[in-house]
Amino acid sequence: MTKPPDSGAAAPASDKLDAAVLKIAGVVVLGAVMSILDITVVTVAIPTFMVDFEASVEVVAWTMTGYTLALASVIPMTGWAADRFGTKRLYMAALTFFILGSVLCSMAWSIESLVAFRVLQGIGGGMLMPLGMTIMTHAAGPQRIGRVMAVLGVPMLLGPICGPILGGWLIDEFSWHWIFLINLPLGLLALTLALIVFPADNPKPSESFDFVGMLLASPGLALFLFGVSSIPEKGTVMAARVLIPVVIGTVLLVAFVFHALRTEHPLIDLRLFRNPSLRYSVITMSLFATAFFGAGFLLPNYLQQVRGETAFDAGLLLAPQGIGAMLTMPVAGFLVDKIGPGKIVLFGVTFITIGLTGFTQLHADTSYLLVGGALFVMGLGMGCTMMPVMTAAIQTLTHGQVARGSTLMNIINQTAASIGTATMSVVLAAQLNDHPEAQTAIAASHRPDIAAQLPPGVLSEGLELAAQAFSHTYWVAVGLAALTLIPALFLPRTKPKAPVDTEASMIH
Template identity: 35%
Template sequence: MTRVEAEPAAPQEITPAIWRLAGVIALGAFAGGLDTSLINIALETIQREFHAGIGTAQWVASGYLLALAVSLPICAWLGRRVGAARLYLWALAAFTVISALCGLAPNIESLIVLRVFQGLTAGLLVPTGQTILGQAVGPGRLGRVMARLGIAVTLAPALGPTLGGLMLHSLSWRWLFLINVPLGVIAILLGRRYLPLAKGASTTPPDWIGYGYIGLGLPLVVYGLTSWGELGSPDGARVLLPLAIGVAGLAAFVRHATRRAHPLLDMRLFRDPGYVAACTGFMFNGALSFGSALLFPLYFQLLHSDGVVATGLQMLPLGLGTAIMLPLGGRLTDKYTGGPVAALGAGLTTLVTGAFALSDHPGVVFVQFLLFGLGMGTGLATTPMMVAAFGIVPRDRLPDATAQINILVRIGGALGAALFSVIVARGLSEGAEHAFHTALWWQFGTAVAALLGTLGLWAALRTSDAPLTPAHPHSAGKA
């Protein structure tokens, strides 16, 4: 017999110790997220200094993103093995050291190799930080705490182009890497003091066969989608072949994991319809966020002929709207639960993207207003989805859930960026306005898909046998 969602309890007080814990994790997540977009704006400068081809220089960014995908599947096992907080500090220390080495790289080849290792360490930071918070904070306050982490995760990529453009205007590109060193050192010192440095539990050996499947399949899917966006056509060697092998690898991993007693990632979590709906929302929300981060800089540069710095400044309302709404989304989640709040945020995003698509020749002020609204919708939807998903899974499966969610966000982001770039590239033959008008309608469709995921999550929570409210024991993550 099903029961509807119970009335949520009053939000619990958050102690200073919990805020310090969230602040430490947010600082490390900010450093890792900043590097995702900060370097993209410097690729042309790096190419000129090292006298490299554009294809070679592109691997400074692509190598980092592919390495992120490689490390995500193993972080759940590593977190259980050595302890989530210890893994976080080791990954942060390695990221900081490698950032310094990137800033001192003598040639393009060494920079690419260092960026791969940097991506491997950065891929561990966000899911491990989410695991630490999910296990330490408890129900009734997780929304507000996760919102602080969400500010760092979402604001860093949004600020990357602006900060990178301003730094390149007066500093060497090497400072785009060296800026991570003081951030990392401060986060490590604070982490050693405030993080719960419990040792990991003994666990089964890693599922190397499963890791081989997903460790090959996931980066190939990301690479194929990224290449599709760069080339604008489904080239066989760089798009279709990697995609085919990557999808086969992921399918083999799922088949292997469902038959193994102790898989690398627990696929049994997908038996819960609420968790499936949350993951669907996350994947399309990732496609919308990453795709918009690529679409609108092109919009300003091709339609308004803005330069790099001006484009970065034009993008600020998007990140600002997200940063403003994340804390409100967290408070509403702790008070009303995640389902309705996530649906409200996704609904706002859908309305804004629809207004974008319906607008003909929008003025600069109106575009800024819509970007701000898009950021608000994204900020209002992200944290509630995360909290609701964490409430569904048992406490000891949180490492699996954080890894799976971040993997789906990465796949969705690669798909969204590729899709929007291909639509714009193909539409330019009929004029820039036609190209972006078409892309904005696809953006609206992506927002609708994310909305359907959040509505499915809300419906699943309302009809669950265990009402997932902040006061309910199951929402604390107990097995």
């Protein structure tokens, strides 16, 4: 009788997280924190880059866009590479790329070199999250995946909150170079711990690499996201810089779908959609990420443009959301393993919808106590939504499908977040364009010399109109969040059963 292939982790004797799993989770979280922080920390440095490199905001924005596009382009290849080379080796290679890119970014001599090094950094950063999810899932097993996903959700909470705070402090106290250099000691620590803590790889025999799929999926996704990401700058979906890449990207992605369904080992395994749990998880994640991350674009801008807060202070004011999520995320992770994710996600999406509704009542002088309360409610909901949805997608997959499943969910998350941000920015821009006095007031709120020239009352009236533009835009997020309840109704509502690995069973 032939021994079945190693699953990467022994079946857990208890449903509690043991020390070995917690160590693996700690290393994964450290890598994920660096990757996600680097997306948000650079936003604070944009004005500094404009001055130091004498570049326009459109050019400097490529320091963010280049990172995001590299991250999105490399994600599709992660599932195949994990199966081919092993998750430990690939994770350490991704960390190495990320560290190297970070050091080179700190040494950039021009805006062009900084963008190039950010692309290199994004190649490594794009692999860290799906690989970390795969490693943790293999270590914990399907019966404990809810709790390990809750642990992996921590960096997703901390990134948007701590990024502006950390970036502002490093720039003020040291220089912009340190927002990248700080990754060197953290990255070397993560690399050393990964070498020690992660179990040895036992990769499968190599499947043929889907070169056609790569030539369709990676540039297709990158072009689509580039076009979508250009919408805020251009202010319309009809601009050539938006339409041309979106159309070409969509054609490539549609061609990939037809190709993937006819290929034995596609780059992204679309046959996973036959699994109803994953199918409804993808729909739920798409709507949730569009609403939640799109809304996440609005409040920092409201705080800075209407209320005149600095990026550092705006980051501090966002903290109640993280606190709320930290309270519910461990509980949600535990309950998902006991009763399934369905009921937990419905509870979470309801709270997110309630919290978002509170922001539809924003004014130029809305109490920060009310803002913090709405954020706290959203955080409670977020802790019960994002990682439980990820859990619903992955817990019914076999060991051999996990890498492909986590890759697919990360692609969906990245794409939906970009679409959400672009959607909210276009709706907000349309609202502000209807009230030129609001745009004047926003400009004057940061320029005392301009504000002094305005007639009495014009500034306050303009800021109130600007606040109304933000509040009206939040209704789009509320509608999307409410729609998320529909696919969430179909998520599993029972304790997950261990998936049957048919390949292992046949060998056994």
